[in-house]
Amino acid sequence: MALCWGGLLVLAALSQALGSLQLSEEHSVPEEWALLHVVQGHIGAGNYSYLRLNHEGRIILHMLSLKGDADLYVSDKTLRPNFDSYKLQSTTCGQDVVVVPGDFLRPVGIGIYGHPSYMESEFEMKVFYDQTALKEGQIERNSYPSDETPGQSQHSQGPEDVMEEEESILWTILIGILKIILEILF
Template sequence: MTPAQCCPPVALLLLVASLPLSHSFLGSPDDHDAVPEEWLLLHVVQGQIGAGNYSYLRLNHDGRIVLHLRSLRGDADLYVSDRTLRPSFDTYKLQSATCGQDVVVVPGDFARPVGIGIYGHPSYLESEFEMRVFLDDTVPRDPFEDGALENEQSQKKSHLTSADDFQEEESIFWTILIGLLKIIVEILV
């Protein structure tokens, strides 16, 4: 056997031997399912998005939310914001724009609703995606965190504001009434 005849099987053997290594490096489709058992799967969203376009979703669920976006075909990217319901690559708070699996953790203290934008990368005519939405309850919630205190303070402020508004309305009422009485007295005199 000549060396030229020997090389192709050796090259094939090396390629086959390196497949498990490259498969684990690149990630397998099953890695998408490899999440902690404590996480609760809330939604699975599948869709297609054209090149340079957005698909928008709204997240209303409270708590720490983990978004797993996997591009099944093409390349879909993920943009998240608690300030706009239409986040983009110009207006976002959190983002993941990889060529593979995109993961974003939405903190529990983000204002709800949270806007989610899925962007179809222009390198592909169309991108197909699957996004899984998980609730991560593994992080214990602190009852004394800033959110609880802010809520209590805002309730007190709203109570004070409504009392102040009432006094202001009462003051305007008396000002108008006294003004009308003065006009009536001037007319009669």
């Protein structure tokens, strides 16, 4: 009985420690970072889910694996980056962070990979826009091409992004179902 109570006390202490860790993690985000999106999802072992980033400027992708281990691959050359074809990556167990430079060609492809060590990985990715680059670039306002004025914005976060995200989830589900059918047949 004492062992059971001791286990409960350790569990309670761990949950408090994790809660304070998550709280301090959210407070560590610089105030110059504007939150653009929060993407949550599940990914099966060995599968990819793809997202498209159209937003201009310096973007920070901050992904946390809530369950399992999801890895992050980013490219401005392909919309379906993977562990063979990428420009930036973060493959840690837990928190993955990738800084997409402002000079990357848009759209940027983002691949989220479910590590095969886990049947399913659950993740939450926060997409931040770094406004410090904007403040530093205000000095260079006269360096814009003649057909673009500083007030113009090429931020396109519309239905295309939502459709791409839904499409990638549907493909992930469809591929999972096909794998199950193939395993049953063969």
